[in-house]
Amino acid sequence: MKRWRTGLTAALSLGLALAGCGNNNGGNEAASSAPASPSATASETASAAPSGTDAAALEPVKLKWYYVQFGIPQDQQAVAEAFNEMTKKLINTTVELVPIDGGDYENKLNTIVAANDEYDLVWTSSWLFKYGDNVNKGAFMEITDEMLDKYAPTIKASFSQVAWNDVKVKGKLYAIPNFQTFTKTPGFVIQKRFVDKYNFDTSKVKTYADLEPLLAQIKQNDPGIIPFAMNKDQTRLSEAYGMQWLGGVDYRLSDPLTAIDLLQTDEYKTHVKLMKSWHDKGYTNADAATVSDLKPLLASGNVAAVQDFTLAPGSEAGRKADFGGNEVVYVPIAEPTFTGVTPTMNAINYNSKHADRALMLLELLNTNADLFNLLTFGIEGKHYTKVGDNTIKIIDNGGYSNNAGWIFGNVTNGYLLEGQPADTWERVKKLNEEATVPALSGFNFNSENVKAEMANMDALFKEYSPGLETGTIEPDKYLPMFIEKMKKVGAETVLKEKQRQIDEWAKANGKK
Amino acid sequence: MSTIQATATAGAAPELPAARSKALDSRPIYRWMINALFIVVSACIFVPFLLVVVSSFSSEDSILRHGYQFIPERWSLGAYRLVFQSPKILLRAYGVTIVVTVVGTAAGLLLTAMTGWVLSRSDYRFNRQATFYVFFTMLFGGGLVPFYILMTQYLHLKDSLLAVIIPGLLSPFHIMVMKGFMSKIPFEMIESAKVDGSSEMRIFFTMVLPLSTPALTTLGLTIAFNYWNEWFNAMLFIDKPNLATLQLLLVRMLSTIEYLTANTEFVKQLGIDVGQLPKYSVRMAMAILAAGPMLCVFPFFQRYFVSGLTLGSLKG
Numbered sequence: 001m002k003r004w005r006t007g008l009t010a011a012l013s014l015g016l017a018l019a020g021c022g023n024n025n026g027g028n029e030a031a032s033s034a035p036a037s038p039s040a041t042a043s044e045t046a047s048a049a050p051s052g053t054d055a056a057a058l059e060p061v062k063l064k065w066y067y068v069q070f071g072i073p074q075d076q077q078a079v080a081e082a083f084n085e086m087t088k089k090l091i092n093t094t095v096e097l098v099p100i101d102g103g104d105y106e107n108k109l110n111t112i113v114a115a116n117d118e119y120d121l122v123w124t125s126s127w128l129f130k131y132g133d134n135v136n137k138g139a140f141m142e143i144t145d146e147m148l149d150k151y152a153p154t155i156k157a158s159f160s161q162v163a164w165n166d167v168k169v170k171g172k173l174y175a176i177p178n179f180q181t182f183t184k185t186p187g188f189v190i191q192k193r194f195v196d197k198y199n200f201d202t203s204k205v206k207t208y209a210d211l212e213p214l215l216a217q218i219k220q221n222d223p224g225i226i227p228f229a230m231n232k233d234q235t236r237l238s239e240a241y242g243m244q245w246l247g248g249v250d251y252r253l254s255d256p257l258t259a260i261d262l263l264q265t266d267e268y269k270t271h272v273k274l275m276k277s278w279h280d281k282g283y284t285n286a287d288a289a290t291v292s293d294l295k296p297l298l299a300s301g302n303v304a305a306v307q308d309f310t311l312a313p314g315s316e317a318g319r320k321a322d323f324g325g326n327e328v329v330y331v332p333i334a335e336p337t338f339t340g341v342t343p344t345m346n347a348i349n350y351n352s353k354h355a356d357r358a359l360m361l362l363e364l365l366n367t368n369a370d371l372f373n374l375l376t377f378g379i380e381g382k383h384y385t386k387v388g389d390n391t392i393k394i395i396d397n398g399g400y401s402n403n404a405g406w407i408f409g410n411v412t413n414g415y416l417l418e419g420q421p422a423d424t425w426e427r428v429k430k431l432n433e434e435a436t437v438p439a440l441s442g443f444n445f446n447s448e449n450v451k452a453e454m455a456n457m458d459a460l461f462k463e464y465s466p467g468l469e470t471g472t473i474e475p476d477k478y479l480p481m482f483i484e485k486m487k488k489v490g491a492e493t494v495l496k497e498k499q500r501q502i503d504e505w506a507k508a509n510g511k512k
Numbered sequence: 513m514s515t516i517q518a519t520a521t522a523g524a525a526p527e528l529p530a531a532r533s534k535a536l537d538s539r540p541i542y543r544w545m546i547n548a549l550f551i552v553v554s555a556c557i558f559v560p561f562l563l564v565v566v567s568s569f570s571s572e573d574s575i576l577r578h579g580y581q582f583i584p585e586r587w588s589l590g591a592y593r594l595v596f597q598s599p600k601i602l603l604r605a606y607g608v609t610i611v612v613t614v615v616g617t618a619a620g621l622l623l624t625a626m627t628g629w630v631l632s633r634s635d636y637r638f639n640r641q642a643t644f645y646v647f648f649t650m651l652f653g654g655g656l657v658p659f660y661i662l663m664t665q666y667l668h669l670k671d672s673l674l675a676v677i678i679p680g681l682l683s684p685f686h687i688m689v690m691k692g693f694m695s696k697i698p699f700e701m702i703e704s705a706k707v708d709g710s711s712e713m714r715i716f717f718t719m720v721l722p723l724s725t726p727a728l729t730t731l732g733l734t735i736a737f738n739y740w741n742e743w744f745n746a747m748l749f750i751d752k753p754n755l756a757t758l759q760l761l762l763v764r765m766l767s768t769i770e771y772l773t774a775n776t777e778f779v780k781q782l783g784i785d786v787g788q789l790p791k792y793s794v795r796m797a798m799a800i801l802a803a804g805p806m807l808c809v810f811p812f813f814q815r816y817f818v819s820g821l822t823l824g825s826l827k828g
Binding site: 070072074076098100101104106107108111112115117118125127128238296312325343448 | 532573600624627656659660661722732747748753760763764766767770771772778
């Protein structure tokens, strides 16, 4: 309890500082446009008070919230009742929680939106029941700065301006993101026993070649161990070569506004050659070009190292099981980068009559850890047991085990699971704050104009890339062939289109 | 599970050449050719199904290592053990599907027969208009959204099994087939029954229905299949997990896997445990469990099904 409270105060004070900065430019505007506040708030303004005031002052309201679940929990009913008891007491609101299975979510919610069905809150994201599409359809209500200030100050403070901008569509906000890890750190995962055995200094690892001494020693002294395992779908970590892939384009970190044709770079050639040498020396698994799932191989405990795009803080403990019960260390090769907060958000129905209350509910989930934990982990003693101050163990087959805090609010307000280090949430917050924001953050390549070319290129990619990237085929022979064929199906047209879109985007966003 | 229907028709098919074999006796080569053709067709349908069955009994490990095989490296009952570990959901879905199928088929058949009978009667004054009214819906529909609005906002059928049963009760195609069959019933019979003082109801239940047994069994089977395979309406209108139908569970499982594997980047970021997804063999076991009962029921209906198919054609 104490820990989250200190964490919260820290977040709050930081947020206040941020809000203070933000107010300089936004404050005047907000004040002047206040009388003409949007219809959303108008209907309920009289009774609505900022969250935290006495529930009795609010008139009773019923909300309906559609959200995704991967597997509907058996004890949903019991949790929903307990949840409503709390919300009734706190903000005089009853909430009809409607969890929809992930498999149905897109179809069902699209129909609900098209049919103009009644609801107040809905979970949306950049990958399932897509946020951008629904904003374009006009399905969501705009959430103005005044609304945020009035009903959801804690949420507002918990995100940086960069994060808010990431959610905005044409400068307007239509959803409240949920605070979770929104950075990624490319790097390697190596079994600790080998790092210790060979006294390997992981801090010096910045690219693939730096791993070679370790791999060579393992190959020599540990028969039966695969030094570096790969599968057919994995592509190199761009950051290892000073590049990045974002929004559908490759570019150099030194020149982010210029799209490059990756295959023609020297770096790519170096990489596939390195991989070929690893393959020939037996550092990698021989079937790398055909195997799609590394899980069984990893689980045997016979793999020393793999690459990873997202080294999530605090997940080392969880990875232990993946590596056959062997401890692993994370070796990041680049600074964490901001990946966007849009993978999980909650939006308000455009014709919801209780937008204010919906925001208050989201705010409450961010300020009241008990409420958040109830929705995330269920009822104590029935669905989980406390094993530490802020650490719990989910009861197997307890009937509520989805651990889906990322749907409801700020995960750092929740409990930790057994095995997660006590400072996990601090690290998540720190990473999120420190993450560098890629220059192209927010850009997304639209392949509409070059659909045919892209399809052909994709087919070629599937044909050559696994062989090249896993070092199974000879780069001197196949790389030129690959490049040649790519050119034939229109690689240059696509590159030009990418550049055109980047230029346009850069202009519109004042980057150039 | 269109496979079941396909297997069924193909399974029935070899009987046809057998029936006509007298004419072809003198030329055995033709008979062999026809048999060979149908053996190939049946194999095309049967073999993939066999693969599903075998995969469900394979150990997860051998599927991962060698892909789906007809003779797996290691056999295992693990998939079924996993499915039956929490049989509550599965059994309940079975229950729901059985209720929907039984109630839907019985009610659907009765309504189809009644409508078909009325439309087949030439002494019904609005015969042509009514037929057109039914026929019209074959060509034009309101579309999904109006349908959804009607069901949820006017009929308030959300979270009710009626939402799964009602839309499948009457199909214009079934009515047309029924009408075609019933119009072959000699009208003189009906007239003489009337002269003897029988009411319309009695005529329908004691004469028309028994005479239509072949059409009823054929359509009954089709309707039953439709209800058994129903998932779309359930997906749209059922939120309560305990009212989910069997096929909806299957579809859900598959599309969930699809979404999660297609978006691994986000999924990883969010910390959804992909390891909890059903294993390859489990997916197959689910498919078998969903299709199995219909496979067992079908042979009992097959006799009527074939006679239903041929009887109509002979009458013409």
